[in-house]
Amino acid sequence: MKKTARKLALIGNAGVLLVMCLLMLMEFLLPLDRALFGYNMTQSKSQMPDERIIVVAIDEYTLQELGAFNTWTRDKYATLLDHMYTPETEPAAVGFDILFTSESAPEADAAFAEALERHDGIILPSYANTESEFSRSLEGASDKSLLQPEEWVHPIPMFAEHTDRAHINARLDKDGVIRRTLLQLGQPDDGPMPSLALQMARMAEADVEPFLDMNARDEILIDYNMVSGDFWTVPFVDVYNGNFPAENFDDMLVLVGFTAVGYDTGATTVESEMKLVYVHGNILHQLLQGETIRELHGLWISLISLLMFALMPLVAWRFRTMTGSLLAAGTALALLAAQYASFQWLDWHFNAVEPLVVLLLSYLVNITLKSFLENKQKNFITKQFGRYLSPDLVREIARSDQEIKLGGINKELSILFLDIRGFTTLSEKLPPEQVLDFLNTMFDMITRKALDNKGTIDKFIGDAAMVIFNAPLDVPDHEYRAVRTAWDIQESMKEVRRTIEEKHGITVSVGIGVNTGMVVVGNIGSFLRVDYTAIGDNVNIAARIESNTQPNQILVSEETYERTKGSFVYNCIGERMMKGKSVPVKLYEVVDLKSAQ
Structure with missing residues (x-):
């Protein structure tokens, strides 16, 4: 086993x-890990952005007031900037999440370029390649150095010469969710290109070096502390019309981007559709606060x-x-x-x-x-013992933690031997079928009485039977149960005896002997034929006691008597010599029940 x-x-x-x-290897568990990461992030977000961050939003209200975005001329941005800066106050940085990579109306471009020249701390974005190509290159790139995109798209020169630059590439996982950001990307002929959030944090004099030292790729997990509605957000049109005081921008970190429906949306850890300008806001907050998430x-x-x-x-x-x-x-x-x-x-x-x-x-x-x-x-166990035991006892053995040693063990048992008297005469008068039917009826009664008292049917031998108590499972009061089984059988025999006498004129009786002592019990036999039985001197004594009984008599040994005399009325019949024994054995006859146990 x-x-x-x-x-x-x-x-x-x-x-x-x-x-x-x-x-x-197949990353089948990755979605579960990402879901757990998202839950943790959602539960831990503070929703308290750095008070220096302000978002100037191109929202539905702005588009309604100023017209569709594709009709805008760039002089609008010049007006926007002029309303942010005053001789006494100015933002610490203004980062545009809007691309200016191609020329438009010359006069409007010139007006915007002049505004960029007049004001400091303005960042215009670049981006690397296209998003699909960028994502593919990202998956195959080494994590030992900065990612080196093959192609960059920058603002037009007339704008770029007056501003700082930063990339706005989103770092998408395979499931399309933005969980990480690349703080810097390599450029073929120039130094690293910082992300928009990193450049703005530097201009705010934040200590960003610990983030850049985390790994050679300058990649970090984004700590999303805010959702879209948490940032201080001002409509673009309010600033454009001068309805928002310029003093509010003093020493602020201003992000200019889209919040209108249908523009620049991405899936994040805490929000399925977050405007990308707020993604930059979360990264900027993280850099300003020095908050890192490590894996x-x-x-x-x-x-x-x-x-x-x-x-x-x-x-x-x-x-x-x-x-x-x-x-x-x-x-x-x-x-x-x-x-x-x-x-x-x-x-x-x-x-x-x-x-x-x-x-x-x-x-x-x-x-x-x-x-x-x-x-x-x-x-x-059920198969082995089902022939000998009651179904309840078999189930108890199966449930029990008690180890059943099937090879044979020394154990104290009470052994009951029974012999049917008058069977030979009856078998001579009856046909074989009726004799067999009589035996089956008798043994069925004997079996039921034995099983009712937690006995184990050891064997039937012709017109005799052997029943053991306290094996294979322990039965604490096995002596009482053995004697009680004998008493119950004799009581049931009264009706059997009367019926046989009326039908066949033959007197049938049972003699029963009971002994208690140490025996060897277990599966005993050969490889081809094994029986669960008990052997030993005390088994032989029980058999000899039964052979000394008179019809309808129950005799027990002195050991059994001493343990059960409180439950049964006994009559000592004296000592008897037993075959194979050098000293006589004192026997007691069961006369009646003394009291119920």
Whole structure:
């Protein structure tokens, strides 16, 4: 059994390991990890943006007042800038999330260029290649250095010469969600191109170097603390018309971008449709506040997964099913709590999904194997003992934690021997079929009485029977139950005897002997033929006691008498010599029940 269990456990756990390797290689668990990351992010967001950030929004109201965006001329931006700056006040930085990569109306372009020349701290965006090509290059690029896009698109020279530049490329995961940002991108003939948020943070004199030192790729997880409605947002048209005081922009970090429906929207960790200008706002807030989210290295995740892989088979096989299930569930909850706490309080994210799936798969596979083997063992026990025991006792054996040693053990039993007197005469008068029917009726009655008292039918031998008590399961009051079985059989024999006498004129009786003592009990025999039985001197004594009985008499040994004299009325009939014994055995006859036990 143990060898089979080890073999099945080895095969099952090898299967778990193979499945987990496939799941990890194919990234089937990645969506679950991302969902968990998103939940943690949603729960931890502060919704309190840095008070220096202000968004000038091209919203529906602005488009309604100033016309469709594709009809705008760039002198509108010149007016916007002039209403932000005064001789006494000016923003710390103004970052446009709007591309100016091609020329338009000459007079309007010239007006905007002049405004850019007049005012400091303005950033116009560049972008690398197209988004699809950029994403493809991103997936195949090394994480040991800055990403080097092959093609850049910059603002037209008349604008670029008067402004700072920054890239506005969104870093999309394969599922299209913006979870990370590239703070810098490489340029073929120039230094690194900072992101819009990074350049604005630098102009605000924030310490951004710790972010750039996190990895060679200058890539970070975005800590989304705000959703769209959390930022201080002013309609573009209000600033354009001078209805928003310029003093409000003093030393502020101004983002100019779209919030109108249908423009510049992306999926993020905390919002399925966030305007990209607010994505820049979240990154800028993160840089200003120095907030970083770190990821636990994959090696540590693998080690935790291996720990779960090693721990769950022990839990499944060493503990009861309920205890093991509670331990497995507790471990899973502890993993979830640990990853949640590490995110909330330490700003560390670790992929708890892989260890959790390893835990669940490993435990379920091992508990299933254990249940299969236990059921197989129970079926074996039922098959082995179903011929001897009552169904209730068989079920009790199957449920019991008590080990049943089938090879034979020394154990104290009470043994009952029974012989049907008058059977020879009856068999001579009756046809064989009726004799067999009589025996079956008698043995059915004897069996029912024995099983009612938790006895085990050892064997039927012709017109005799042997019943044992206290095996295979312990029966604390086995002496009483053996004598009570004998009494119940004799009481039932009164009706049987009367019926046989009326029908056939023959007197049938039963003699019963009971003894209590140590015997060897177990599956005894050869490889081809095995019986569950008891052997030993005390079995022989019980048989000899039965041979000394008179018709309808119950005799017990002194040992049985001493243990049951409080329950039955006895009559000592003296000592008798037994075959094979050098000293006589004192016998007692059961006369009546003394009291109910």
